[in-house]
Amino acid sequence: MSEGAKLLLIVFTMVFTENYVLVQFVAICPFLGVSQKFDSCVGMSGAVIFVMTLASAATYLIYTYVMVPLGLAYLSTIIFILVIAALVQFVEIVLKKYMPPLYKALGIYLPLITTNCAVLAVTLLNISDEYNLLESCVDGFAAGVGFGLALILFCGVRRSLERANPPKAFQGLPITLIAAALTSMTFMGFTGIADKLFA
Template sequence: MAVKLAMIFFSMILVNNYVLVQFLGICPFLGVSKKLDSAVGMSAAVIFVMALATSVTWPIYTYLLEPNGMAYLQTIVFILIIAVLVQLVEIILKKFMPPLYKALGVYLPLITTNCAVLGVTISVLDEGYNFAESLVCAVGAGVGFMVAMVLFSGVRKRLEDAQPPKCFEGLPITLVAASVTSLSFMGFGGVIENIFAGH
């Protein structure tokens, strides 16, 4: 069991990274990754919301929606739950961490529409994970989001000092850098499975 949980966790960070491999959550990835502290703060909020959303949506789907033939309401119900949880995070940050709340600005409410959060709540059900596996998957996906944000924050810091050709300045060089960072994560495909294959 522990080996399977470890495999799920590390595969969500390296092999199935929601941002760099599955291309979910690109909006905050490009918007908040300019400064390291904002990137880490946003990522911590996303990890918290992903774990909390999964811990709430999994039992609701498993014990309420599916047994009563209402599985088709899954997406609507999950979006509403995520919206409520994001409001909760926003209230907590505003009360206890005002500088981080101001630094995140408009991107904090955007966690509601962050498809990575919705994606993890749906994918754990599609994979057939139990509750523990779902939570590990959600936390792993959140940590993977943080790894992507922190790495790209460093890349963007280096880009500020670079002098790309005029036609690449601004967004174009950012997108090229994002694609190269994404390619580096593609190299992890199959590595996690091989590491845990003997167990």
């Protein structure tokens, strides 16, 4: 498979077939917490895409050039958490200074995802899938896009839920979780498509 086709496969897989939120069930917390308003969905998605891409690159470099030579691959979880947290803080400072509009657009969501599990997941899976630097970055970017897609789709679902009148026992979070499960099932329909498309 050529490099271009492989990148396309990564994008398609991360956005649809292996969507982090709806298929792999990570980052459920922001998925339920931030999906009430469309504006905050867009802000959160932007921040996640941004951070995931950066974190993929940074952790790949540290893993390949520091951890592997020292034989510390088993420490990846704790080191990645540390690196991601520091990176997000650093990026926040830089953005505040040099790109105030972007800083304002991402707003509160940037510090919120410092310890987001989806960001950690993407960096860890990059390692286990043995991607190179470019593939890691594309994977991070696509995972962010997939997260954004799920968030925005679910925002629409929740909007309809607001007008619905479920039985009292289901009101609030229960019906939201059921709706999330149904949305997740629609994404299960993509299973197996990727292999045939890019075979």
